[in-house]
Structures are given as C-alpha cells and as structure tokens.
Amino acid sequence: MANTDTNPSQSTGMTQPTDFVIDLPAIRQRARENLSHGAVTANYQADRQAMLRLLNDALATELVCYLRYKRHQFMSANLGGIHGFAITAEFAQHAAQEQAHADWLSERIVQLGGEPDYDPAQLTAHSHAEYVAGHTLEEMVEADLVAERIAIDTYSAAARFIGDKDVTTRRLLEKILQEEEEHASDMSDFLQRLRVNVSK
Ligand SMILES: [Fe+2]
Ligand SMILES: [Fe+2]
Numbered sequence: 001m002a003n004t005d006t007n008p009s010q011s012t013g014m015t016q017p018t019d020f021v022i023d024l025p026a027i028r029q030r031a032r033e034n035l036s037h038g039a040v041t042a043n044y045q046a047d048r049q050a051m052l053r054l055l056n057d058a059l060a061t062e063l064v065c066y067l068r069y070k071r072h073q074f075m076s077a078n079l080g081g082i083h084g085f086a087i088t089a090e091f092a093q094h095a096a097q098e099q100a101h102a103d104w105l106s107e108r109i110v111q112l113g114g115e116p117d118y119d120p121a122q123l124t125a126h127s128h129a130e131y132v133a134g135h136t137l138e139e140m141v142e143a144d145l146v147a148e149r150i151a152i153d154t155y156s157a158a159a160r161f162i163g164d165k166d167v168t169t170r171r172l173l174e175k176i177l178q179e180e181e182e183h184a185s186d187m188s189d190f191l192q193r194l195r196v197n198v199s200k
Pocket of ligand 2: 065094098148151179180183
C-alpha cells in the first residue's frame with residue numbers, strides 16, 4: 001500500500017503554508033463581545049472554574065508555607081547554634097518568596113474572573129502542604145523540605161494537567177515550581193549540615 005503520509009515539501013518540492021493565518025475580522029468581533037470577561041476570551045481552552053479551584057488550592061498552600069516559614073524564622077533566631085543565623089535568614093527569604101507566590105496566584109485568579117480565598121478557616125483544608133510547627137532546627141528544616149517536595153509534585157502535576165489549555169497559568173506555575181525546587185535544595189543542604197553536626 002502506498003504511503004500517503006508524505007511531506008509535500010519533501011516529495012514534490014512544493015512549499016508548505018508557513019504563514020500564520022488567522023480570521024482577524026472574527027477575532028476583532030469576538031474581542032468586542034463580553035468585555036466584562038477581561039483577559040478571558042471566547043478562545044479560552046481551559047475549564048475556568050476548575051482552573052480557579054486549582055489556583056485557590058495553590059494559594060492556600062503558599063499561605064500555609066508562608067506562615068510556617070515565618071514561625072520558623074522567629075523561633076530559629078532563639079535557637080542559635082552553628083547554623084542558626086544562616087537558617088533564620090533563609091527562612092525569612094523563603095517566607096518572602098512564598099508571599100510573592102501567593103500574590104502572583106491571586107493576580108491570576110482575578111484575571112480569570114475569580115476571587116482569591118484568604119479565609120483563614122479554609123487554609124489548612126485546601127493547602128497541599130501541612131503546617132508543622134517544629135521545635136528544633138532539624139524539625140523545622142525537615143518540615144519545610146517535606147512541604148517543598150509536596151509543592152514540587154503538585155505544581156508539576158498541575159502544569160502537566162493544564163498543558164496548552166491555559167499557557168499563562170501553566171507558565172506561572174512553572175515559574176513558582178522553579179523556586180520551590182530551589183527552596184527544597186536549600187532545605188536539603190541545611191538538613192544534611194545539621195545532621196552531620198549532630199552526629200559529631
Ligand atoms: Fe511557594
Ligand atoms: Fe517554597
């Protein structure tokens with residue numbers, strides 16, 4: 001049977017259509033409709049409500065992580081020890097970055113016509129990561145490493161789930177994911193140093 005699945009440009013020397021072709025009059029017409037939807041156009045490929053739930057769960061996760069790092073920042077300052085000062089500074093930096101992640105997610109939620117949920121009563125129910133108080137430096141760093149690893153897995157899964165349906169949201173989650181991987185790496189380094197120190 002003849003293979004009909006050939007590339008015309010290779011088999012016949014004809015050029016493939018390479019121009020970016022769009023129905024501009026239709027796009028212009030649609031852009032003028034439903035102006036109250038803001039950034040969400042008729043071509044939006046994702047399930048908007050599902051995307052808002054996903055983003056609000058991520059927001060809850062970031063807020064819980066922010067709160068946990070803030071406790072660790074202030075509690076570690078009193079624990080001192082050979083790594084105390086450096087760990088306190090790291091906790092403070094991570095807290096600030098988790099807060100920034102929360103802001104980015106809220107901004108996207110509003111762009112999609114939703115409402116960011118800051119209700120404290122809802123946070124732990126929706127957060128992927130847990131709030132672990134921690135009483136020693138090692139307990140704190142271990143709790144943060146676990147939370148970062150949970151965030152890495154959930155952001156990776158969310159990015160794969162979204163695919164090309166909402167590129168902006170996927171890229172936002174990937175940007176956050178990159179910082180969570182840096183956080184996990186930082187916490188892993190500190191945990192190893194603390195354990196080496198304890199075993200001496
Ligand atoms: Fe984060
Ligand atoms: Fe993080």
